[in-house]
Amino acid sequence: MVKKILYARSPIKTLEKNLRGGFGPGHLGVFASRKGVGKTACLVQIALDRLFEDKPVIHVSYASRVDYIISWYEELFKKLASRENLKSEMEVHDRVVRNRVILNFRQEGMKTEQVLKSIEALLGPGNFAARTIIVDGFNFYLPCAEDLAQFKKFAVDRQLEFWFSCSLKGEDPLFDDQGLPFVLKDYLSSLDIIITLEHDNGRVRLNLVKDHDQISSKKLRLELDPQTLLLTRI
């Protein structure tokens, strides 16, 4: 029951409904923005959305600390629980923890092959039936067309969905006139969905700039509350 209510109200579902081709197994999505705008908050909320439905999630991160990642989950879980007036909070929390594995790769420049091998180890011998993989901190500024092709192939083969964050850096302009981040333009063939985050009068707006085959800057009816960092519909 609890789950159903959350499910119906979930802004993530709104997001998915807005995608022409939907989002699911075999797809790669990216949230792109400068540092500190709210990419990780978006990723963690996607993860929590799946976790609330008892669907296991693997959270891959590069060079960040595990306790730091866990605290993101804890914080957003608490806020979501209080916003949705969640009953049996402890029980849901237990399930969230049970269905989440954090894979942390400490070395920068860890080979994608190795990352996929570890995910494979968890899915196969580890018997961990995740369908959603969150990848935070992947460096798109290194040449990575081949890596993304590997991720894409893996996603299709294993029927997984991948959500990445892409931290934009350098001097403006970061986007072309269609709103696409320059850094991602070489990888469009592997990426199905690209969403950019943008500050707009004290709010953080989400723009859908690549929706499968279509490139168009479409403002989603979603924003990130700068206070709570929760996604909300507008």
Place this chain on the structure above:
Amino acid sequence: MNGTLQRMRNIGISAHIDSGKTTLTERILYYCKKIHRIHEVKGKEGGGATMDYMELERERGITITSATTNVTWNDHSINIIDTPGHVDFTIEVERSLRVLDGAILVLCSVGGVQSQTLTVDKQLKRYNVPAIAFVNKLDRIGANPFKVKDQINDKLGRRAALLQVPVGLEDKFQGLVDLIRMKAYYFDGPNGELVREEEIPPELEDLAWQYREELLDAVSLFSDEVTEAILEDRVTEGMLLQAIRKGTISREFTPVLMGSAYRNKGVQLLLDAVVNYLPDPSEVENIALDLDQEEKPVILKADPTLPCVSYAFKLEEGPYGQLTYIRIYQGSLRKGDELYNTRSKQKFKVGRVVRMHADHMEDIEGAVAGDIAALFGVDCASGDTICSPGLNYAMTSIYVPEPVISLAIEASDKLSADRLAKALNRFTKEDPTFRVYIDPESKQTIIQGMGELHLDVYVERMKREYRVEVVTGRPQVAYREAITARADFDYTHKKQTGGAGQFGRVIGYIEPFDGQYEFVNEVKGGHIPREFIPSCDKGFQAMLKKGQLIGSPIIGLRVVLTDGQFHPVDSSDIAFQMAAQGAFKQAYKKAKPQILEPIMKVVVETPSEFSGNVFGSLNQRRGIIVSSIEDGSYSRIEAEVPLSEMFGYSTVLRSMTQGKAEFTMEFLKYSRLPASLAEQLMEEHRQKLEAGDKQ
């Protein structure tokens, strides 16, 4: 007095197994002893350095492995404290690290930073122990101290720089170039006891200057003086020593020394470094908890004139009775002083005080803050804090975790039974997490501890140290029961048929509670006379020992007594205890009790190629994989696994990973046992009760 303190060091030698800790310790003792008793050592040396270490210890009658050994180097008194290399005994590790002011971190020049090094390193960091690194075994094939230095930086996350570079490596290893003095050192004589200073071999000049620059770079952070001097090219030895010392003590810098203990090379320079860079007791901040003020932290001062605060960190059974090793943090103690044990709340008089040397013990009159000494004939447990009367401090929180596993043991023959009792008595004194009791039902001796390995080690020690062969039962997990809902009670205990009657009525409720147990009295208007309130409390507490589900202790419960009734003649202490017990039985089932099982935090370190197997094995054991951190070719997997599933895991892990993985575990929390397993336990409990009734 102050001068003495500055010439004192309390150090530990921390190392990965096989990195040569034993040989190094032995050499340190040799070189230090040589200064005092050159003939004695030479006379006994005989067979030479090829002797096996254990044999060596036995033959020489020295105690390298004793809790502490005092040596003298360059007019400095160094206490070497034995540190357990394993991490399973949190309390034991805590105690030995607690008394260190500094440490030598030994690494193998071939293996470098291995997974156990990470564990040892983490211990040092957790207890804020400043360290110097010693890269050992430079004579081995594949030795590469430069690589190890890089690993110390990258893998251990320390800021480290070489203080020396080797003259030759592997079988051509001859000596060391000191980057501070810019001289080469060679170790002559049959046991390397003669240190010879030479100019740097010309072919090493460039290398030496290159690494000296790196060193200057690293330490200039800790001294403006050095920074300026570098610019003006007038860096002196004294300045560098100062800067390195400052960086080391603040734990921002790790000097890297090297050598081969086995080949007798480099040990003397390491001892110089201990004296030069590791802190004296006054340079380390120590904190005690004031038990009179809810464990409020108090900073101790290494001042011999203040009241005494000392810490018993190890007990040893010697030929003359129990020896208690203590570290004095504040004040001083002398023979004949009266001291106070803040745990047992008992006063005692200090009898014999000794200092342990490698080959003998020396009677001393007393000891002062900063020092380590041993006392004879003091009745205490390790971990106790001993103060001057008037102070009520504890060096560590008096909180001791509850044991999570138990094992029935029995001596295999009558003769062993006495020795077993002796061994158990000693172990329980040493380690508060190790407990013993006799099960009133089965009459078996049960030992309890923090994990399978924990108990294994004690069983092994019984054999080794007390020659007791024991038969062990199957390890049992310490389950608990807890309620999950509030339930009311209203119970009258009444027995008024002839003779002295009994009457008591209690009304109130029980509810889940965050701590262990709480009793709240809200009775108004004297409906239960004040003198009988403790009787009610006692009655409830009696019921906590055995829950009704599987007979396990009940935790996390609050009793609120709101009302009641008494009889002016028939009410008594026992009547209210009985009433409370009846009330508890009435309410317990209604409060939805459940069984809790201990969950362990398990950390597996494995080569990444096996991580899939490890994930699988943890998953099979009802484990939750929390995270996996990959660092180069190693993975560190953290999981939460029920203790009951962890029996025999070390064997499984070994065979699964070709012996290349290691794991540690510690108690994390109690959590609900899944319903199907709970059913099974309750059924077993029922059957046991029925069998008991039939007998």
